[in-house]
Amino acid sequence: MSTLSPKALCLACAAPALAFFAAFWLLPVLQLVALPAQKGAATYLAVLTEARYLKSLLQTLALSLAVTGATLVLGAAVGLTLARQRFPGRGLLLSLLTLPLSFPGVIIGFFMILLGGRQGLVADLSEAAGLGRHTFAYGLGGLFLAYLYFSLPRAIGSYTAAASAMDPALEEAARSLGAGRWQVLRDVWIPELAPATVACGAMVFATAMGAFGTAFTLASQFEVLPITIYNEFTNYANFALAASLSLALGALSWAVLWLARRLSPEAHGSATGGA
Amino acid sequence: MRAPRQASALLRAVTALVALFMLAPMALSVLAGLVNNYNRGLQSGLTTRWLLEVWDGYGDTVLASLGLAVACVLGCLLLGLPCAYALARSRSRWARLFEELLTLPVAVPGLASALALILCYGSLQGLRQSYGFILIGHIVFTLPFMVRNVSSALQRDELRSLEEAARSLGASFGQRFLGVLLPAVLPAIVAGCLMVFTLSVGEFNLTWMLHTPLTRTLPVGLADSYASMRLEIGSAYTLVFLLVILPVLWGLQGLGHLIEKHHGT
Numbered sequence: 001m002s003t004l005s006p007k008a009l010c011l012a013c014a015a016p017a018l019a020f021f022a023a024f025w026l027l028p029v030l031q032l033v034a035l036p037a038q039k040g041a042a043t044y045l046a047v048l049t050e051a052r053y054l055k056s057l058l059q060t061l062a063l064s065l066a067v068t069g070a071t072l073v074l075g076a077a078v079g080l081t082l083a084r085q086r087f088p089g090r091g092l093l094l095s096l097l098t099l100p101l102s103f104p105g106v107i108i109g110f111f112m113i114l115l116g117g118r119q120g121l122v123a124d125l126s127e128a129a130g131l132g133r134h135t136f137a138y139g140l141g142g143l144f145l146a147y148l149y150f151s152l153p154r155a156i157g158s159y160t161a162a163a164s165a166m167d168p169a170l171e172e173a174a175r176s177l178g179a180g181r182w183q184v185l186r187d188v189w190i191p192e193l194a195p196a197t198v199a200c201g202a203m204v205f206a207t208a209m210g211a212f213g214t215a216f217t218l219a220s221q222f223e224v225l226p227i228t229i230y231n232e233f234t235n236y237a238n239f240a241l242a243a244s245l246s247l248a249l250g251a252l253s254w255a256v257l258w259l260a261r262r263l264s265p266e267a268h269g270s271a272t273g274g275a
Numbered sequence: 276m277r278a279p280r281q282a283s284a285l286l287r288a289v290t291a292l293v294a295l296f297m298l299a300p301m302a303l304s305v306l307a308g309l310v311n312n313y314n315r316g317l318q319s320g321l322t323t324r325w326l327l328e329v330w331d332g333y334g335d336t337v338l339a340s341l342g343l344a345v346a347c348v349l350g351c352l353l354l355g356l357p358c359a360y361a362l363a364r365s366r367s368r369w370a371r372l373f374e375e376l377l378t379l380p381v382a383v384p385g386l387a388s389a390l391a392l393i394l395c396y397g398s399l400q401g402l403r404q405s406y407g408f409i410l411i412g413h414i415v416f417t418l419p420f421m422v423r424n425v426s427s428a429l430q431r432d433e434l435r436s437l438e439e440a441a442r443s444l445g446a447s448f449g450q451r452f453l454g455v456l457l458p459a460v461l462p463a464i465v466a467g468c469l470m471v472f473t474l475s476v477g478e479f480n481l482t483w484m485l486h487t488p489l490t491r492t493l494p495v496g497l498a499d500s501y502a503s504m505r506l507e508i509g510s511a512y513t514l515v516f517l518l519v520i521l522p523v524l525w526g527l528q529g530l531g532h533l534i535e536k537h538h539g540t
Contacts, residue, residue, distance in 0.1 A: 009448060010361040010370070017358035017418065018373065025380055025415045028391035035394065074293050081282040081290040095528065097297050102520050104479040104494040107513055110501045111300030114307065119314065119506060121303060145296075152297060181283070210384025213479040213494070217501050226386050226480075233390060233484075243394070246387035254382040 036244040043240050047248040053228065057248070060225040064208035067144060071151040071204050072197055078152075079159025080189070083166070094160060101153045105146075109217025112137045112146045140222040146214040151204040162196035195264045202260030206253040225249050308511035325511035329500075333512060336496035337519065343406060343492060344475040347413045348468045354414070355421035356464070360452065362422065363429035374426075378419045385480030388415060393484060406490050412481040417474050421467040428463035429456065462534045469527040476520055493519070 004012065036043035047053045082094055100108065116122050116137035126134035136142050171188050179187065190197075212226040220227070225245060233242035282290075308326065311319035330337075362374050380388050392412060397403050428434075434456060441451045457464065479494040486495045493516055501509045 004448070006364065007367075010365040013357035014361035014365075014370075014373065017354040017377070017422070020354055020414070021377060021418070024392065024396075024411050025388065026376070028395035029379075029383075029388070031395050032387070032391040074289065077286050077289040078293050081286045085282045085287065085290075093294060096301075097294065099301075099524065100297065102473045102477050102524060103516075104477045104497065106479055106494055106498045106501060107516065110497070110509055110513060111304060113501070114300055114303045114506070114510075121299070149297065149300070152293065156293075206382065210386065210480070212384070212386050212483070213498070216483070217498060226384060229386055229390070230484075239394060242390060246384075246390050250383035250387040253384055254379065257382045 032243045033247060036240045036247070039240040043244050044247070046241055046244050053225075053245060056223050056225050056228040059222065060209060063140075063144065063147065063222075063224065064205050067147040067151060067208045068201050068205045070144075070148055071155045072201055074148075075152055075155025075200065076159045076163075076189075076193060076197070078156045079161075080163045082156070082160045083163035094156075098153045098157045100149065101157070103150075105150060105211055105213025105215075106217045108146050108149050109214045111149065112142045112214075112218060116142050116145070138218055138220060140220075142218050143215060143220045143222050143224070146218060147208050147211060150211065150214060151208065154203060154207075155200050158196045158200045159193065162193050166192050198260050198264040202256050206257050209249060209253050209256075304510045304513045305517070306510075307506055308514040310507070313506045313510070325507045326514065328508055329512045329515055332508075333491075333493075333496040333500065333515075336491045336493050337515060339406065339491065340476050340493035341519065343410055343413060344472045346410055347417055347475040348471050350410065350414045351418050351421040351471050352464075352468070355418055355467070356425060356457065357452075358418075359422045359425035360429055360456065363426045374422075377422060380415045381419050385412075385416065385478070386484065388412065389481040389484035392481075404487050404489065409482055409485045409490060409492065412485050413475045413478055416478065416481060417471040420470050420474065424463045424467035424470070425460055428460040434459055462530065462537075465530055466527065466534075469523055469530065473520060473523055473527070476516075476523075 036046075042049065047057050078097070082090065114120055116135055118133070118135055120135065120137060123133040123135055126132065136145075166189075170192070171184055174184050174188050210226060211224070212230065215224050215227050216230070226249065229242050229245045229249065232238045232245065306317070307313045309321050309323070310317060311322045311324075358377075362370055389412060392408070392415075393403075396408070402408050437455055437459065438451050441455045446454070477494060478492075479498070482492050482495055483498065486492065491499070497509070497512055497516065500512050504512075
């Protein structure tokens with residue numbers, strides 16, 4: 001029976017997946033790449049040359065960078081705490097904090113409406129404090145917090161694992177040599193956690209760039225690129241432009257993940273959920 | 276092992292704040308789905324009427340999502356297991372290239388992949404209006420997770436020698452693959468299945484573009500209810516999502532512990 005050479009066997013095994021992938025991702029994406037050419041080569045650069053799209057891109061970049069920074073700082077703090085502090089319910093807390101990893105972005109948008117919407121918790125609290133009903137869900141603040149909520153579980157998970165694997169002797173040595181709190185942070189924690197930071201940072205940034213569900217639910221006044229693409233496609237049926245903007249977004253996300261993998265081998269498990 | 280150092284007060288305070296920020300919306304949402312009137316809170320009494328209303332209006336989306344997720348897992352098994360074997364055994368440059376390409380749908384935002392699928396196949400009405408279209412999108416997005424999980428398990432040295440031994444005893448490829456290799460990497464396969472299932476149930480970015488009014492999934496229904504229904508219904512619906520996804524996540528964690536115990540990693 002088994003007369004196939006190992007090489008042919010491998011090819012036969014890969015064939016179904018290869019065919020499926022070629023038909024339903026590669027071919028469509030190649031078509032997407034070719035599409036903007038119909039409206040002239042300049043369409044490829046629309047994201048840079050047209051002020052409206054450039055603004056959307058820059059807003060998305062700035063928001064994603066800010067979210068990445070905040071996520072890494074907070075995630076590292078929580079990870080370090082959970083790795084060294086033993087208290088009852090620690091395992092439960094960790095699994096509750098990483099639970100939102102499986103939430104679609106729309107749920108997180110809804111959470112922000114519950115917190116900062118017109119009937120939200122913050123509005124109730126600020127009214128009770130005599131400050132009037134305060135809402136933040138539908139602007140930049142709501143979007144920032146929603147993206148933060150979406151990214152934190154991943155950061156907390158990876159930093160807790162990385163901090164648990166840290167060698168406590170290093171920090172003790174540093175302290176016994178008279179290192180202060182900030183020196184320990186600079187010379188021990190940051191270098192020890194660097195691989196997790198690169199991997200997690202790239203993932204958070206790429207996910208934030210492509211996040212659609214959260215911004216969609218919040219119908220935010222602050223326009224991000226995925227929403228711009230969606231509007232061009234659905235409301236204006238401007239397919240060539242939607243394709244061009246998608247390519248820019250896809251290339252950016254992919255490039256950041258690729259760069260991180262070059263820098264840190266840990267970045268291999270590139271699992272984005274649907275933000 | 277020595278007991279680790281305590282965390283400083285600052286770190287503990289930040290952790291408490293982050294925990295509050297993460298857990299408060301979940302608690303609020305669960306509560307809001309179970310009280311009679313959100314504005315009056317617990318005083319208005321607990322009820323299951325919102326849950327029942329969700330079931331009436333959106334019950335089909337729950338079943339559709341579960342069915343899609345199961346089909347997606349099956350598709351990933353059929354396509355992914357042989358592919359994982361090929362990638363684990365082949366050292367050619369083409370195999371590495373394919374491995375790299377296969378993960379692109381994960382790195383590229385779902386919106387872009389969905390646009391590409393619609394522009395390419397949207398005119399095939401039969402496909403466009405069936406759940407099959409969403410299923411294709413979900414398989415493209417989840418296949419890399421299954422392949423990577425199983426392929427790295429298949430690369431273990433002892434499995435190579437095990438396969439060699441089976442071959443020298445005259446086992447055909449089918450016997451070696453189904454009878455020796457797959458049982459040996461079963462934990463990785465189960466972990467891959469649960470991951471694919473979770474991703475499929477929660478997928479929104481692709482699905483929102485690929486769905487039609489007649490092919491809605493749970494997250495699509497959620498987005499619809501958030502936009503058009505009262506807070507209590509949105510919350511009750513969120514609760515339904517949690518009830519679907521939690522058992523799978525617990526299974527995943529339990530499995531993780533089990534594997535740790537058996538393989539002593």
